[in-house]
Amino acid sequence: MPIAPTAGGRRLPRRGRARDLALAVVSAALTVPLLSVPSDAARTTAPRTGFEVSGGARWTGQSEEASLLAGLARSGDRVSVRRIGTTARGRPLRLVRIGSAGPDALTVLLVCGQHGDEPAAREACLSTVRDLAYATDARTRALLARTEILVVPTANPDGLAAGTRANGDGVDINRDHLALRGAEARAVAAVLRDHEPEVIEDVHEYAATAPYYDEDLLVLWPRNPNTEEWLHDEARALALDRVRPAAEKAGFDTGVYGVWTDPATGRPVKRSAGDGQERLLRNIAGLTHAVGLLTESRTDALSAEERADPALNARRRVTSQLVALDALFRYADEQRASIAAATAASRAAGAADRGPVFLAGSDEGVPEPGDTLTDPPCGYRLTKEQFAGVRDELALHAVTSRPDGDGVYVPLRQPARKLIPLLLDGRAAYHLTNGQPDTAC
Structure with missing residues (x-):
């Protein structure tokens, strides 16, 4: 804008x-x-x-x-x-x-x-x-x-x-x-x-x-x-x-x-x-x-x-x-x-799990295609080691997760939906760890 x-x-x-x-x-x-x-x-x-x-x-x-x-x-x-x-x-x-x-x-x-x-x-x-x-x-x-x-x-x-x-x-x-x-x-x-x-x-x-x-x-x-x-x-x-x-x-x-x-x-x-x-x-x-x-x-x-x-x-x-x-x-x-x-x-929109997520850009223009998750994943899988490194930060950001085999699964369907990819997607500029996107919704 x-x-x-x-x-x-x-x-x-x-x-x-x-x-x-x-x-x-x-x-x-x-x-x-x-x-x-x-x-x-x-x-x-x-x-x-x-x-x-x-x-x-x-x-x-x-x-x-x-x-x-x-x-x-x-x-x-x-x-x-x-x-x-x-x-x-x-x-x-x-x-x-x-x-x-x-x-x-x-x-x-x-x-x-x-x-x-x-x-x-x-x-x-x-x-x-x-x-x-x-x-x-x-x-x-x-x-x-x-x-x-x-x-x-x-x-x-x-x-x-x-x-x-x-x-x-x-x-x-x-x-x-x-x-x-x-x-x-x-x-x-x-x-x-x-x-x-x-x-x-x-x-x-x-x-x-x-x-x-x-x-x-x-x-x-x-x-x-x-x-x-x-x-x-x-x-x-x-x-x-x-x-x-x-x-x-x-x-x-x-x-x-x-x-x-x-x-x-x-x-x-x-x-x-x-x-x-x-x-x-x-x-x-x-x-x-x-x-x-x-x-x-x-x-x-x-x-x-x-x-x-x-x-x-x-x-x-x-x-x-x-x-x-x-x-x-x-x-x-x-x-x-x-x-x-x-x-x-805003909180309800995150729980609804709809719409794109932008990995970069601002409100002044349309983000670049490479910076846009048009169809975001359902969540991100983290290994046990990855989760140990970001557990406290996720908790402070009010991001919830659940056990997933030997690791942890972080679903996007929660109020922090648009924040989660910025934390866990390897393509985001300041991500904390490179989680595995789950696209099998």
């Missing part, structure tokens, strides 16, 4: 004065309220992050994060925090739960700071957790009564400590959501399996390339061609019709992640990123039946003032992410019926 040009074929103008005004307001409280402004009492009693205390002059330390989350968990029954893994360097991976976990609740997952050198993403999530924990207004309380909000505030603690994109073993976590070799991706996979979130936001930052690729906030949806149409359309509408307009209204320029545009016309020039790779969290979201959203705030200074004052740059980056999060929560609350219908239909 082609990318829509910005602002009807012309690039949106920079709104520097509007942004400066927004930042001036934000600099006092260093937060964008979620859904509505917290009460004065909540502002007085709510703890603040290290980033907020410093006015954006430094990022919140990991010990400060631990204290903040522990305090929120003790403050009442609205928030719980648990350890979901441990990194190679011994640092905890935490999951925060806020709101309702009832059978009719919609589940929203935020995964923040997969790359350790993108700290503004994490700061936005930390202050969001705090704001939700202390919110007293009716609208936010209603949201929390019917929504389970899960947050992984620091998805890459080792990378954050080192200031590196990768984790402590040099692995890019956002390229590990299929193979699940690292503790970080495994922890996220377990959350996807156990909580089955209907909406997932992956919060990042990016380095701009002026003048073709330098918007304040970029968005994208799952582009893997195996994403069911209902989910794809919901996710694309969230990105383009909800998040972008909200950010622009707040004074931020927006664009589509990976798409370079002509500054004179706003027309796409080329795509440099944002494909359909199944190992990215954004695309795994679609393959696991969730409405996925990627947001990327611009790290580079926008002005001489930001170059002179790094805190101003940091506040702008965090604020743009907070605006996006506010739009996400509004969307989830208002569109929960259509979201639930789309995710349920």
Whole structure:
């Protein structure tokens, strides 16, 4: 599907004065309220992050994060925090739960700071957790009564400590959501399996390339061609019709992640990123039946003032992410019926075992014939040795199997139908093992 040009074929103008005004307001409280402004009492009693205390002059330390989350968990029954893994360097991976976990609740997952050198993403999530924990207004309380909000505030603690994109073993976590070799991706996979979130936001930052690729906030949806149409359309509408307009209204320029545009016309020039790779969290979201959203705030200074004052740059980056999060929560609350219908239909489609499976490609065009399983196999047979090597990964991906002679049989007729060939077919780019296709249905 082609990318829509910005602002009807012309690039949106920079709104520097509007942004400066927004930042001036934000600099006092260093937060964008979620859904509505917290009460004065909540502002007085709510703890603040290290980033907020410093006015954006430094990022919140990991010990400060631990204290903040522990305090929120003790403050009442609205928030719980648990350890979901441990990194190679011994640092905890935490999951925060806020709101309702009832059978009719919609589940929203935020995964923040997969790359350790993108700290503004994490700061936005930390202050969001705090704001939700202390919110007293009716609208936010209603949201929390019917929504389970899960947050992984620091998805890459080792990378954050080192200031590196990768984790402590040099692995890019956002390229590990299929193979699940690292503790970080495994922890996220377990959350996807156990909580089955209907909406997932992956919060990042990016380095701009002026003048073709330098918007304040970029968005994208799952582009893997195996994403069911209902989910794809919901996710694309969230990105383009909800998040972008909200950010622009707040004074931020927006664009589509990976798409370079002509500054004179706003027309796409080329795509440099944002494909359909199944190992990215954004695309795994679609393959696991969730409405996925990627947001990327611009790290580079926008002005001489930001170059002179790094805190101003940091506040702008965090604020743009907070605006996006506010739009996400509004969307989830208002569109929960259509979201639930789309995710349920996606799961049911896998169990129905109909239609092609694509081993490569994206939503922008028809995959190559060699990348299309027009008539997919009934399943894949694995030897005992093969299964031993991928048993844990299949379980984390919620893939079921059954004994088959001396080995194991993985049927396609299950909700993970379109994910299974990407894991087990030797023709898939990132397959875990080369299973034997069973065509004798």
